[in-house]
Amino acid sequence: MKETDIINYIKKFGIEDEDAAYIKNDEYLCFTTDTLVFSTDVPEEMDLKTVGRKSVLMNLSDLAAMGCKPLLFLCSLNLPRDFSDIKKVIDGIHSACKEYNMKYAGGDVNEGELSISGFAVGKSKRILRRNAAKEDDLVCITGDLGRVYCYFKEAKRDIFKEKVFNPVPRIKEGQILSSYANACIDISDGASKELNLISELSNVKIELETLPIHPSVIEISKEKAFDYALNSGEEFELIFTIPKKYKNVIEKVNATVVGRVKSGEGVFYKGKKIEKKGWEHLC
């Protein structure tokens, strides 16, 4: 069973985006979970402190996409019996929590294959969702794309490594966008998949015109650069849709306008349908 099929099965129980939140007196508390599995998610040359940090950054990116200020982080550590370096992992978790002003509140320890399941809590006055894109919105992406894909497929250059080892969750940007944007999602599995998710959940068509491809990605991958950028996972940039009148907000969060929301369905680039390629677990 593919990840998408599993998620669709879970959704049959009536689960929607807004369910992982609790509202109290005009303030939303939002909850998210994201797991880092060493065997599939961690490159060999990544040190354990960076691994710990990354387990936090992944969850922060989810909070950013909801427009949240981070509050609290818990995690379940699964460790093999002979694993001796857990202190480095914990130091990394603690350092990332401190950097983003989020309380590290402990969690659970188990014996098992090495993995870190993070759980983050954030708050917001207005939650950004994936199902709220509106016709005529501009589609925008923060930062740049493609370096993660190049690190794994092309070369271990420092400029690529930086984005894999120390991604920057767009926390500040998400908080700004929470007052203006309509839909938002972070790029975990690749822009092609995330754009299709916004399109499906919002019942709109997205016409893609460009992508913010990093120059070093163009240099190394040449004519494949657009495909690389489109399908590069764990970029942790935000894709958002926003009314045209907020062009100043788009500048404020250093985002690139990449397309437009239209009535209809599907994601298109120069008339061609963009399929959900990206990265899918359990394919």
Added chain:
Amino acid sequence: MKETDIINYIKKFGIEDEDAAYIKNDEYLCFTTDTLVFSTDVPEEMDLKTVGRKSVLMNLSDLAAMGCKPLLFLCSLNLPRDFSDIKKVIDGIHSACKEYNMKYAGGDVNEGELSISGFAVGKSKRILRRNAAKEDDLVCITGDLGRVYCYFKEAKRDIFKEKVFNPVPRIKEGQILSSYANACIDISDGASKELNLISELSNVKIELETLPIHPSVIEISKEKAFDYALNSGEEFELIFTIPKKYKNVIEKVNATVVGRVKSGEGVFYKGKKIEKKGWEHLC
């Protein structure tokens, strides 16, 4: 590194019980995580729906120990590539959430060794903690102890199996106790370990006088029954300390008075020190 050492290392960052909570207008939101790892936590004869249910019940028991009403459940599912029966697990998760009136809000899916990391959110007007036992409190335990140990060590009888396959998290009891008890903990790793935790964290001595041993445990294990009950993990009963004047509350939650809180340190039974035996991960 042992589980306790890991937890002590995490605590160096100043983490206390009350940190996994967020207070807003006199209401605490509490957060907890507990992971079920198939290779170590799941008996061979347990069906997958029960496995899904149990991953929820474990987390509910943590909420019960904090005196919380359950609100929301998220989980990270780690699955091997060839695992086809995930629907049964999800059905079990959904069924337990529904039974305890807790919203199942989805989560994350990954490739990896089979495990379910649950995250639960609950609320309470007053949180029960492990570090708040007071001198002269009565020490009490809900339900009965020892059946889980007997299931794994003695016999697969139905009376033992029931407690392993369908433990009852003491949600109602926890909510009642939240207005009266001082300290509270649920029995995950065995009463000997949990009693020692209350003693250490509250800086008190606990004098144990008895234990609520299930009759079938006495029948099968004879003179070892007390030891079995003391070290039986995943019982999911509550140990709490409460002022003597609340004897009616103890009756209301069907608990047994098992001892008294004194000044001093350690846990003692008939003058003999009770060590933290119980179940420890990664020993």
